[in-house]
Amino acid sequence: MNSNQYLQAAELHCERRGCKLTALRKQVLELVLRHEGVVKAYQVLADLQKERGAAAPPTVYRALDFLVEQGLLHRVDALNGFIVCDHFECQHESMILVCETCGKVQEVDVMAALNGLRDVAQAADFTLSHQNLMLTGLCKACRV
Amino acid sequence: MNSNQYLQAAELHCERRGCKLTALRKQVLELVLRHEGVVKAYQVLADLQKERGAAAPPTVYRALDFLVEQGLLHRVDALNGFIVCDHFECQHESMILVCETCGKVQEVDVMAALNGLRDVAQAADFTLSHQNLMLTGLCKACRV
DNA sequence: GGCTTGATGTTATACAGTAACATGCGTTCC
DNA sequence: GGAACGCATGTTACTGTATAACATCAAGCC
CATH class of the missing domain: 1.10.10.10 (Winged helix-like DNA-binding domain superfamily/Winged helix DNA-binding domain)
Structure with missing residues (x-):
């Protein structure tokens, strides 16, 4: 697109x-x-x-x-x-990966994997909103 | 403590x-x-x-x-x-739950549930750091 | 003593975000 | 048409968040 x-x-x-x-x-x-x-x-x-x-x-x-x-x-x-966000059309929950080194950002879909977290939150009497996770780490290029 | x-x-x-x-x-x-x-x-x-x-x-x-x-x-x-963070001694990965309404914050451990996300990140050629997730939603008190 | 190193103090400024009010502009209703 | 409304935008001024750069200090080492 x-x-x-x-x-x-x-x-x-x-x-x-x-x-x-x-x-x-x-x-x-x-x-x-x-x-x-x-x-x-x-x-x-x-x-x-x-x-x-x-x-x-x-x-x-x-x-x-x-x-x-x-x-x-x-x-x-x-x-x-x-x-x-380049997939605003579909209902999605995504995870935004921020590289600690170069600062580049990518967004990946994560509907399924999120359910585990949702369960843990529920156990703590907390209802997650529809949201985007933000996680840090190292992207392919910055990983040595 | x-x-x-x-x-x-x-x-x-x-x-x-x-x-x-x-x-x-x-x-x-x-x-x-x-x-x-x-x-x-x-x-x-x-x-x-x-x-x-x-x-x-x-x-x-x-x-x-x-x-x-x-x-x-x-x-x-x-x-x-x-x-x-009141459990700085143990290796942990926690999820920080921020209530959208009252702003209160709680931290829950989430070692296991995180693995799903780690897999997804890995599939996107991204290595997650040891980290704390931050998620928003509604706490017990603010949920009607 | 003189040197190095890391912590703290100080000044100034950059960067991020919003309140409050003014203005403009299209719609609706008469 | 024009009054009234609602929403988007313009404008000014400010509050809040964070850091750069340089000065000073204190402890440990040779």
Whole structure:
């Protein structure tokens, strides 16, 4: 799926969910797409300023929050960053693997394996939300 | 284990690992212990200032980083906070459950359940580090 | 004593995120 | 058409989180 296809699909996805991927939101999504892996809010802000002049933090944060809500982006807490989710259509639970060395990020599906964790949480009287796990380790390239 | 016992055990733990739980570090650890659940760095800083006058952010962050490295504290990325780990002695992999509603945090052991995730990561050519999972959901009290 | 090493102090600043209010703009309802 | 509403965006100012860089201090070693 190329960038344009993605944006089109994203637009449809939003419509189906009863909200609008406005020009600004689309532009922010596009800026995130342009980077590989994790992007920081202030990076997006800088990019946005290059493209449309003045822009303040709230502009970017609002768009990013929206995109996360729609499932188009994931927030990576450990890095204060955001990554594109490229399978927002399907119900999924994914695990986000963050390489300690190079910082690269990949997302893998993990529906089945999560059940074990869900059981443990349940035993502790805790109900897991639908969510994305974030785990750290070493990616193939950084493993010696 | 009460607070004093904990601090003593922590001191020993550090010595065994070839480093020192200095007076400052001990004081910071104590301040974290005093709170239930997650504490913020700047909260600790404020507490520290009350006890010893002037103190700047790096003082606290350095101590907190040290304590995390030694396994005495866990960082809770999603909340920009820290919690005490009360079983730093044993090799463990734990899952930290953060309630979306009340923000309370609990830590449960999850050695076994993690293996499923490890397998999935391995299949994606990714080696998980020894780590603590952080998951969100609803605790018993907040579930209606 | 003089040197090294690691911990702490200090100053300044970078980076992350939000509150609060103003403005614009399309829809609906009359 | 135009009033009223709701939502997106713009703007200002601020709060909160974290670190770089350099200065100082204290303990151990030769």
